[in-house]
Each structure stands twice: as C-alpha cells, then as structure tokens.
C-alpha cells in the first residue's frame with residue numbers, strides 16, 4: 254500500500270511538472286488578441302470614488318473590481334496638457350525625450366507657433382479643412398503601438414481614434430494603419446494622407462449616418478433626477494460657462510437651439526454625446542476591421558475628449574461633469590461588452606487612464622477661503638518686455654507660451670550680449686512676480702540634475718532644442734484662465750494624479766498604492782506583449798499588474 258502511494262505521488266508530481274512546463278511554454282508564446290487603450294481626457298483619480306455609488310456594474314466598476322487598479326499614478330513632468338499626455342502614455346517617456354512639449358509651442362526654427370500634430374507635408378482625407386493636415390511627425394520617439402507593429406512584421410493592426418486629432422494621432426504612433434479624428438465643421442471623422450488616400454468605405458458609411466447631428470437634435474438633460482446629484486455643487490452657480498443662447502448654465506441644455514450658435518456640429522464635443530459618438534465609431538472599427546480576429550495582436554487606441562471640454566467649461570464640481578461621467582460609464586459598459594463579445598472573453602487587454610487631471614475652479618476655492626487664484630500672463634509678458642527694454646535697450650522676448658519665455662537669441666548674439674546672463678536676469682525678475690514659485694533657466698536645466706519636486710517635473714518637461722529660455726511655475730491653485738470652468742498643466746497632484754486600471758488578458762485582480770509614473774504604462778505593455786520598449790522609453794514595468 255505504501256509503495257503504491259509513493260508511486261502515485263511520484264507519478265502525479267511528474268504529471269504536475271509536465272503540466273507546469275507545458276502551461277509555461279504555452280503562456281510564453283501567448284498574446285492577447287486585442288489591446289484597447291482608453292484615455293479619458295481630463296479625468297481625476299478621485300472621480301472613481303466620487304461617483305462610485307452611481308456607476309453601474311459593467312463600466313468603471315467592472316474594470317476596478319475585476320482588473321488591477323494602480324491608485325497612485327502620476328504624470329512625471331510638466332506641462333500636464335493633452336498632447337504631451339497622450340504622447341507620454343504611449344511612448345513611455347517625457348517631453349524631454351519625445352519632444353511634444355505642449356499642445357502648441359513657439360517653434361524656434363520657424364519663429365512661428367507649431368501645433369503638436371501639425372504636418373504641412375500631408376493633406377486631409379475626408380475634409381478640405383486645415384485640420385486634416387495632421388500626423389505624428391513632431392513626436393521624436395516610437396510608441397508602444399509602433400513597437401507592436403514592428404515586432405509583428407506589420408501584421409498587427411493599429412488604429413487610433415478620438416474627437417481631438419492629437420489624441421488619435423500620437424497614441425497610434427508613426428506606423429499606424431489609421432488614425433481618425435472629428436471635423437466639427439462637417440460632423441465627420443476624418444484622416445490624413447499620412448495614413449491613406451481615401452477613407453475606407455465603412456468609415457464613409459459611418460459618416461453618412463450623421464450621428465453628430467442626430468445626437469444634437471435632443472436636449473441634454475440629467476440622466477438621473479437632478480436632486481440626486483449630491484456629489485456636485487448647485488447646478489446654477491457663478492463658476493460655469495454660459496453658452497450663447499442660454500441665460501444660466503443650467504439643465505436642460507437645449508442642444509437643438511444651441512448648437513448653431515455655439516460652433517455648429519462641433520458643439521457635440523462639449524456634451525457627453527461626444528463620448529457616445531466616439532464609442533459608436535470605436536465599435537464600428539472593431540467590427541469592420543475584424544480587430545482581434547487574426548493571429549497577430551491588434552491595438553485600438555481610443556481617447557474620450559468630451560470630459561475635457563466639459564471640465565474647461567463647467568469645472569470638476571459641476572452637475573454637468575458628474576452627468577458626463579455617469580453617461581460615460583454607460584458608454585464604457587457597452588464598449589467593454591462589445592469588445593469581449595467580438596474577440597472572446599479573456600482575449601482582450603484593456604487599460605484605462607487619463608492624459609491629465611484638473612483642479613477645482615480657482616474662483617470657487619477663493620470663495621472657500623483656500624489660497625488660489627488667477628495669474629495674468631499678458632501682464633507678466635509685458636512687464637518682462639519692459640524690464641528687458643529698460644536694461645538692454647530692446648525687449649528681446651519673442652514669446653511667453655506654456656509658461657516658457659523664449660528670448661531672441663539671434664538679436665542677443667548680434668548685440669554681443671551674454672545669453673546666460675539675460676536668462677538669469679529675466680529669471681530673477683519673474684521670480685519676484687506675484688504667485689510665481691519656481692523659475693528655472695535653460696542653462697540651469699542643461700547643467701543640473703533635479704531629482705524631486707516641481708523642479709524635477711519641469712526638467713522632465715524641458716526639451717533642450719524645443720523649450721524656451723526661462724521656465725516658470727505658479728503657486729498651487731493659480732492658473733491663467735477665465736473665472737469660469739477650469740484648466741490644467743501644473744506639476745501639482747490635482748493635475749498629475751490620474752486613474753490607471755489594467756483589465757483582462759493575464760491581468761491580476763487587485764490594486765496597489767505604490768508610486769507609479771505615467772511613463773510606466775508603455776513599459777508594462779511591452780513586458781506583457783513580450784516586445785521591445787519604445788525607443789525613448791524611460792518608464793519601468795509595473796511588476797504587480799501581471800499574473
């Protein structure tokens with residue numbers, strides 16, 4: 254009897270060993286069929302919990318409950334804007350390396366403003382508007398989506414979509430099959446000759462449905478009875494934008510009466526129906542492109558732009574933003590269900606994050622007696638010009654944009670002045686201005702290595718060839734913006750702290766409060782997919798996410 258047990262136990266351990274080996278080998282070669290990246294434009298980490306009790310079970314809650322929630326994920330540079338945000342998520346590095354230093358910036362080479370996704374070498378497809386002249390050419394490194402394409406010998410399909418062009422184009426990378434964004438003047442999704450010469454038939458068919466017009470033909474009312482929006486301030490308050498054709502910023506927003514007066518079909522952007530339209534198009538792409546149905550892993554990069562427009566107009570504490578998130582939750586639920594039905598349960602890997610967060614409306618904080626307020630950048634710029642003219646006989650300032658001062662280096666050289674000295678003088682002058690905190694010169698950033706705090710984040714957002722001569726940071730709570738709605742861009746946690754959730758293929762269930770940088774996402778995806786890191790990647794894989 255003993256012998257028999259011994260034999261059995263040896264036998265079973267051999268079987269177990271063989272099984273382990275077999276499953277390890279299979280697993281090593283396995284990949285998800287489809288990766289879906291979801292970026293929410295302007296989503297704060299705390300929204301997950303603020304709206305938790307009102308979310309359904311199949312949207313945000315499903316991702317959190319069944320996936321892995323990285324609760325302490327932050328952007329690790331400034332400025333926390335949309336263009337740099339999307340580029341950093343997908344390149345796994347910061348503006349100091351990928352070069353997308355802002356949404357648009359003063360271009361030292363051409364002495365003109367350059368938009369981050371602008372490319373005059375290409376033309377629009379499906380549009381004649383200048384918004385068609387777009388590509389990722391200004392982004393200097395590869396994305397995780399590029400690396401997926403290269404690793405699969407171009408067999409993986411990669412497509413990016415969003416209402417905002419930069420949010421579709423930068424995530425999809427340089428080698429994407431397609432990127433589509435929204436042209437509000439015609440109410441259609443468009444692309445550029447960087448990707449194709451003609452819109453695919455299914456995209457043309459989708460555009461013909463005129464969904465933007467259809468969604469704008471109904472009023473935007475609250476999803477729940479308005480008395481239930483207890484997480485938000487009163488609907489009628491002085492911290493919100495009032496649309497043309499309205500007398501108060503209150504529900505219901507009569508969209509059929511409003512949209513002609515407020516930017517035409519483009520107005521869908523600042524309603525939750527912008528998310529619904531994006532979701533509709535994402536589902537159409539998954540279906541028509543047969544994403545996740547071939548051997549190679551496909552990648553769909555989606556960005557929901559509407560929360561950002563709504564945040565800018567109404568602020569984080571508005572009934573409008575709460576309602577937007579409750580509706581987005583429903584759109585997400587539908588999208589997740591659709592993905593899993595199309596490619597099979599467990600075959601897709603979804604991650605959800607945001608390109609930046611946002612502060613409370615400063616005017617609201619001021620009324621709460623919390624230090625906050627408004628910086629007048631126009632005045633600051635004028636003061637710097639006056640100071641330079643008085644001391645050097647010339648204004649010497651070409652631009653003050655994205656909190657960076659660009660000096661006229663050519664004129665400084667002609668006048669045989671010392672650039673470093675002028676940078677220092679300007680920095681000392683700006684430092685004395687009200688509500689300015691850190692001020693750093695380009696020379697300091699080139700010679701010093703900062704390791705923490707706002708100076709570190711400013712350095713990670715500083716690109717030696719593209720950035721200005723003096724970089725300025727304001728005090729916490731201070732922005733240059735109208736006194737309604739909110740904006741973002743600072744190194745403070747209200748702008749940097751965003752949700753990050755992984756869900757699906759090979760992802761553990763759980764959460765972590767460990768310190769995670771936004772640049773870790775691409776590195777984590779590279780490890781999961783067993784492919785090269787993007788070529789400028791500075792992030793590290795999040796160990797705890799994977800099974």
Ligand SMILES: [Zn+2]
Nearest residue numbers: 294295335608
């Ligand atoms: Zn954004």
